[in-house]
Amino acid sequence: QKEVEQDPGPLSVPEGAIVSLNCTYSNSAFQYFMWYRQYSRKGPELLMYTYSSGNKEDGRFTAQVDKSSKYISLFIRDSQPSDSATYLCAMRNFGNEKLTFGTGTRLTIIP
């Protein structure tokens, strides 16, 4: 079993819809959680960086962490065609620089 599980998709939603992307993990020591956006043939771009449980909002993006369920989510409101990309979750322990990545979810926003 992988430490971090992420549905690869593909996920297609109409423009303007709310998108929900999720990752589950098995290592209860993970405390720092990240979401990256990766366009085709480009490097990942850091979207959200959160610590422990709770919500964090940045513009149209909301990151949610539920440590009791070992489940993290990224919500995208008012989705745009420019949001079409692969979204990667990543996480690490306290004091450990090593990130563990999910495999990524490919998202397409249909105009």
Add this chain to the structure above:
Amino acid sequence: DGGITQSPKYLFRKEGQNVTLSCEQNLNHDAMYWYRQDPGQGLRLIYYSQIVNDFQKGDIAEGYSVSREKKESFPLTVTSAQKNPTAFYLCASSYRSGDEQYFGPGTRLTVT
């Protein structure tokens, strides 16, 4: 204009040849990282460096080597000992070890 640059964008090599991928950053970051990305797999850590003249193996270091002689530069050599070198290689950096990591644009290496 601060950022991380990787060159070249595409690289083609024959089997049995060593090849060096460049990574440069002007963000004044102490820590730098090399990852490999393959279809259907998450990013996997090859090597990382927390400070100049120091580096550690990641999860898949076999067949790779690195150096960190300058703060700004962290080149990766893919040696002929690497069994499946064809992949997308990503360099990242962070202000300090453990901080959020920022990625370069990547180098796609194809070995035939």
